[in-house]
Amino acid sequence: MTTQPDIEQLLAFDRQHIWHPYSPAVPAQPCHLVESARGVYIQLASGEKLIDGVSSWWAVIHGYNHPHINKAIVDQLHKFSHVMFAGLTHRAAISLTRNLLTLVPANLQHVFYSDSGSVAVEIAMKMALQYWHAMGRPPKCTFATVRSGYHGDTWHAMSVCDPQDGMHTIFNNRLTIQHFADEPHCRFGETWDARDLDSVEALLEQYGAELAAFIIEPIVQGAGGMRFYHPEYLKALAALCSRYEVLLIADEIATGFGRTGRMFACEWAGVQPDIMTVGKGLTGGYVPMAATLASAQVGAVISQNAPGIFIHGPTFMGNPIAAAAANASLELIMDSPIVANVACIEAQLKQGLMPARDNPAVADVRVLGAIGVIEMKEAVDREKLQALFIANGVWARPFGKLVYLMPALIMAPDELEKLIRGVMKGLSAYAP
Numbered sequence: 001m002t003t004q005p006d007i008e009q010l011l012a013f014d015r016q017h018i019w020h021p022y023s024p025a026v027p028a029q030p031c032h033l034v035e036s037a038r039g040v041y042i043q044l045a046s047g048e049k050l051i052d053g054v055s056s057w058w059a060v061i062h063g064y065n066h067p068h069i070n071k072a073i074v075d076q077l078h079k080f081s082h083v084m085f086a087g088l089t090h091r092a093a094i095s096l097t098r099n100l101l102t103l104v105p106a107n108l109q110h111v112f113y114s115d116s117g118s119v120a121v122e123i124a125m126k127m128a129l130q131y132w133h134a135m136g137r138p139p140k141c142t143f144a145t146v147r148s149g150y151h152g153d154t155w156h157a158m159s160v161c162d163p164q165d166g167m168h169t170i171f172n173n174r175l176t177i178q179h180f181a182d183e184p185h186c187r188f189g190e191t192w193d194a195r196d197l198d199s200v201e202a203l204l205e206q207y208g209a210e211l212a213a214f215i216i217e218p219i220v221q222g223a224g225g226m227r228f229y230h231p232e233y234l235k236a237l238a239a240l241c242s243r244y245e246v247l248l249i250a251d252e253i254a255t256g257f258g259r260t261g262r263m264f265a266c267e268w269a270g271v272q273p274d275i276m277t278v279g280k281g282l283t284g285g286y287v288p289m290a291a292t293l294a295s296a297q298v299g300a301v302i303s304q305n306a307p308g309i310f311i312h313g314p315t316f317m318g319n320p321i322a323a324a325a326a327n328a329s330l331e332l333i334m335d336s337p338i339v340a341n342v343a344c345i346e347a348q349l350k351q352g353l354m355p356a357r358d359n360p361a362v363a364d365v366r367v368l369g370a371i372g373v374i375e376m377k378e379a380v381d382r383e384k385l386q387a388l389f390i391a392n393g394v395w396a397r398p399f400g401k402l403v404y405l406m407p408a409l410i411m412a413p414d415e416l417e418k419l420i421r422g423v424m425k426g427l428s429a430y431a432p
């Protein structure tokens with residue numbers, strides 16, 4: 001049994017020495033110490049049992065401590081935990097890839113594994129560069145994207161994040177200049193206006209000859225603002241990319257595996273991207289793993305032209321434990337009505353969160369699939385609001401003006417009700 005002084009000592013050490021995401025080296029407030037997690041609950045050492053509203057950043061789609069994923073990891077551990085992936089392969093990766101290919105758009109035929117979403121994006125961008133190099137068109141070497149996007153924190157992934165409001169403004173003068181079109185304005189579920197693409201078309205017209213690829217998060221712009229845009233936008237974008245000979249990279253790291261109410265958000269628009277990235281929920285959020293998928297065409301062009309290989313190879317590529325976890329997660333997805341479940345979560349989130357519109361501090365409430373967003377008029381005091389959520393039994397992590405929920409896709413109606421109630425109570429008690 002950990003006593004209160006023990007906990008305080010651990011947290012004091014953590015605060016002095018462990019750097020946490022998007023934090024100062026020594027933050028004003030210590031973190032919360034997690035003792036265990038099961039299903040949709042996180043048990044803190046301090047005694048609170050919190051219902052997790054964010055699935056550990058979109059990732060833990062089946063909940064914590066799921067026996068099927070746990071068993072897959074343990075079974076693999078007892079065979080071997082890692083082997084290099086150059087010249088060697090293993091059943092976990094083969095089985096995972098077989099299952100993955102049944103779920104993704106059918107044109108995607110080659111899977112390149114890595115350890116994080118940002119790296120999967122870097123790999124996607126390198127693939128696009130190598131593709132045009134192999135095609136004998138090296139001038140096609142820059143990238144286009146839309147504003148308000150988020151594609152990760154590594155160097156080239158940062159260069160296609162929103163240039164102004166993104167988290168990376170400070171690095172701008174050191175990043176490769178890419179081309180930015182206006183973000184989509186027609187919202188999901190509202191009337192489509194083809195003029196929404198004008199800025200993209202102008203950009204492709206002007207720079208098409210030097211563009212390797214257009215990268216975009218399909219349907220949901222996540223960390224760049226939690227915006228849901230019209231599927232026609234993606235559809236028309238894909239058509240324009242193909243007209244201007246620009247590869248389309250769909251970044252499904254946040255949206256993949258059912259989150260938006262389709263297995264992949266590209267399905268809303270019937271789009272088959274040339275390259276697609278997945279991560280976050282790939283292993284059910286149990287261990288780090290991401291993947292970059294390429295079309296048969298991209299794979300063939302890179303492989304049949306000098307240098308004949310794709311120049312990338314992470315040390316822990318295809319890690320067997322991660323592959324076993326991911327495979328187990330995909331088995332759960334395939335054996336359960338996950339998309340139908342997300343539709344139920346969507347209906348309940350809509351019903352439960354919409355009343356927040358009556359709160360004068362709230363600017364907008366929107367829901368798509370298992371994503372619920374309450375956008376405030378002003379940026380919130382995160383510490384303050386988070387403390388109110390915790391007091392109401394909820395783990396959520398607002399950023400800027402956004403209070404967002406992306407619960408596990410298996411969250412039961414009574415659990416979701418508890419989550420929504422906690423959030424609404426926390427929010428109504430909140431005064432900046």
Ligand SMILES: *Cc1c(COP(=O)(O)O)cnc(C)c1O
Pocket residue numbers: 116117118119121150151152153217222223251252253254279280
């Ligand atoms: C989270 C995210 C990434 C980066 O993934 P990491 O695993 O954090 O490196 C990239 N793209 C999108 C759309 C994401 O949501």
